[in-house]
Amino acid sequence: MSKKRNVLIGGAWPYANSTLHVGHLSGLLPGDALARYHRLKGDNVVYVSGSDCHGTPITLRAVKEKVSPKVISDKFHEGFVETFNLLNFSYNLYTQTSTDFHEKEVQELLKKMYDNGYIYEKEDNALYCEHCQKFVEDREIIYTCKKCGKTAKGDGCDCGEVPTFEDLKEGKCAVCNNKLIVGKDKNLYFKLSAFQSKIEDYLKEHESHWRVNAINETKKYLKMGLIDRAITRNLDWGIKVPFEGYDNKRIYVWIEAVLGYVTACKRYCLENNLNYNDYLKENSCDICYMVHGKDNINFHTIIFPALLMALNENYKLPSEIVSSEYLTLNGDKISKSTGNYEETVDIVSKGSSDTLRFFILGYGPEKKDSDFSMKLYATVHNNEIVNKLGNFVNRTLKFKGLSEIKKDIMDVDVKKIVLEYYEKIGAKIEEYEFKEACHLVLLLLEYANKYYDDSKPWVLFKENISEFNKVIYTCLNIIANLANILNPFMPETSLKIKDILDLDSLSWNYTEIEKDLKLKEIEPLFTRMNV
Numbered sequence: 001m002s003k004k005r006n007v008l009i010g011g012a013w014p015y016a017n018s019t020l021h022v023g024h025l026s027g028l029l030p031g032d033a034l035a036r037y038h039r040l041k042g043d044n045v046v047y048v049s050g051s052d053c054h055g056t057p058i059t060l061r062a063v064k065e066k067v068s069p070k071v072i073s074d075k076f077h078e079g080f081v082e083t084f085n086l087l088n089f090s091y092n093l094y095t096q097t098s099t100d101f102h103e104k105e106v107q108e109l110l111k112k113m114y115d116n117g118y119i120y121e122k123e124d125n126a127l128y129c130e131h132c133q134k135f136v137e138d139r140e141i142i143y144t145c146k147k148c149g150k151t152a153k154g155d156g157c158d159c160g161e162v163p164t165f166e167d168l169k170e171g172k173c174a175v176c177n178n179k180l181i182v183g184k185d186k187n188l189y190f191k192l193s194a195f196q197s198k199i200e201d202y203l204k205e206h207e208s209h210w211r212v213n214a215i216n217e218t219k220k221y222l223k224m225g226l227i228d229r230a231i232t233r234n235l236d237w238g239i240k241v242p243f244e245g246y247d248n249k250r251i252y253v254w255i256e257a258v259l260g261y262v263t264a265c266k267r268y269c270l271e272n273n274l275n276y277n278d279y280l281k282e283n284s285c286d287i288c289y290m291v292h293g294k295d296n297i298n299f300h301t302i303i304f305p306a307l308l309m310a311l312n313e314n315y316k317l318p319s320e321i322v323s324s325e326y327l328t329l330n331g332d333k334i335s336k337s338t339g340n341y342e343e344t345v346d347i348v349s350k351g352s353s354d355t356l357r358f359f360i361l362g363y364g365p366e367k368k369d370s371d372f373s374m375k376l377y378a379t380v381h382n383n384e385i386v387n388k389l390g391n392f393v394n395r396t397l398k399f400k401g402l403s404e405i406k407k408d409i410m411d412v413d414v415k416k417i418v419l420e421y422y423e424k425i426g427a428k429i430e431e432y433e434f435k436e437a438c439h440l441v442l443l444l445l446e447y448a449n450k451y452y453d454d455s456k457p458w459v460l461f462k463e464n465i466s467e468f469n470k471v472i473y474t475c476l477n478i479i480a481n482l483a484n485i486l487n488p489f490m491p492e493t494s495l496k497i498k499d500i501l502d503l504d505s506l507s508w509n510y511t512e513i514e515k516d517l518k519l520k521e522i523e524p525l526f527t528r529m530n531v
């Protein structure tokens with residue numbers, strides 16, 4: 001037996017201001033496949049994520065809808081949880097950044113960074129609204145764009161132009177529409193610039209494990225030079241600043257949300273009598289995967305590692321960066337406002353959560369942007385899964401005239417092939433090459449169907465019953481091993497097969513059925529999609 005590894009998997013924290021669509025899911029699903037695979041291998045896995053519940057988009061929406069920011073973020077959080085459950089995500093903990101636990105832990109982490117000299121105070125020019133009696137954030141300003149002449153929010157115009165401080169000075173408060181005045185405001189800053197060479201070394205050491213987009217994006221930022229970033233802002237919704245003189249400010253989401261990997265891991269371990277250092281520290285955590293879309297790369301390859309370095313306590317830095325490209329829908333950007341949108345629950349009701357998972361992992365935006373359409377999805381569902389997997393299981397377990405499959409002798413050649421697929425598929429999953437892993441799964445299904453066709457059990461059943469018993473028993477064992485191999489990709493189907501075959505447990509090990517199996521009436525695993 002190989003050594004059990006300690007594996008931490010961090011799935012990106014979705015922002016609780018919208019619903020999760022297939023595009024978001026395509027960036028997150030690799031994390032669940034990795035978690036399931038490592039559990040089957042017998043590794044110790046902590047797989048965490050949560051909803052990012054703070055920040056101005058949520059507070060502005062709350063003002064508009066006349067409710068508290070907590071109501072807004074809780075509502076979307078609940079929607080996220082429903083979607084993750086629908087797709088059978090197996091997080092050990094899916095939490096929120098608005099919990100007391102997260103707040104308290106982030107405050108402790110920030111104090112340590114401060115004590116280590118990586119957080120400092122600085123005074124800046126800032127814009128103040130005398131009516132609201134507060135310094136306003138960029139997003140809380142309405143100004144006229146110099147380039148296109150349109151009215152825009154202070155964090156940037158739709159035309160792509162980014163306003164200067166001088167442009168914003170002419171703007172107005174988005175809440176009360178009053179003119180703004182310039183004042184002096186102090187904020188706390190994180191000394192990101194101090195980590196330039198350390199992050200460069202970290203990249204060199206790990207890049208052979210990263211996706212190409214992560215390497216390129218990280219290099220791009222390092223080339224521009226890392227600059228210090230403000231960690232406090234003028235808001236009343238968010239994590240309280242654990243230093244004196246900052247009662248009216250809160251911690252910026254960019255710093256506290258990524259620290260959620262540490263706080264969620266710690267919380268899960270404390271609640272389950274595990275040692276959180278086993279998953280968080282360099283000398284005990286074996287693999288740390290970070291799983292997200294390409295818009296999130298720098299938070300996981302620069303900011304998060306720099307924060308861990310600033311703690312100076314030998315934290316395990318992310319070793320594997322699993323950053324996906326974008327998924328489009330019907331050839332276009334996914335957008336509720338333009339109507340180019342499909343609710344995940346509707347997609348699943350027409351197909352199945354398992355085949356949607358298989359589509360996302362096998363045909364998704366792993367290394368380049370890819371497209372989803374109901375037509376493409378139906379083709380994969382029908383031609384690959386129903387025809388190859390559904391059919392093989394059906395014609396074995398519903399063999400006409402057969403009431404039980406007797407324990408017999410497994411065909412040695414087939415066993416050898418199945419063992420090879422465990423190796424090959426496992427290796428591809430560990431390299432997070434899910435497209436190739438799914439392709440191998442399909443090859444295994446094709447092999448199984450070919451074995452069935454070539455052996456002609458329907459002829460043997462009449463002419464050579466001892467040979468028939470061997471063939472059908474061999475097919476049964478292929479199905480038992482499919483229960484294992486399919487689990488990271490199609491967990492519902494995997495568990496259905498486990499149930500039908502009465503298997504004790506699933507694992508990433510070759511399995512044989514050790515007893516006669518009575519065949520009962522079973523529902524087909526899948527129904528065809530009509531699109």
Ligand SMILES: [Zn+2]
Pocket residue numbers: 129130131132133173174175176177178
């Ligand atoms: Zn105002």
Ligand SMILES: [Zn+2]
Pocket residue numbers: 145146147148149150152157158159160161
């Ligand atoms: Zn503009």
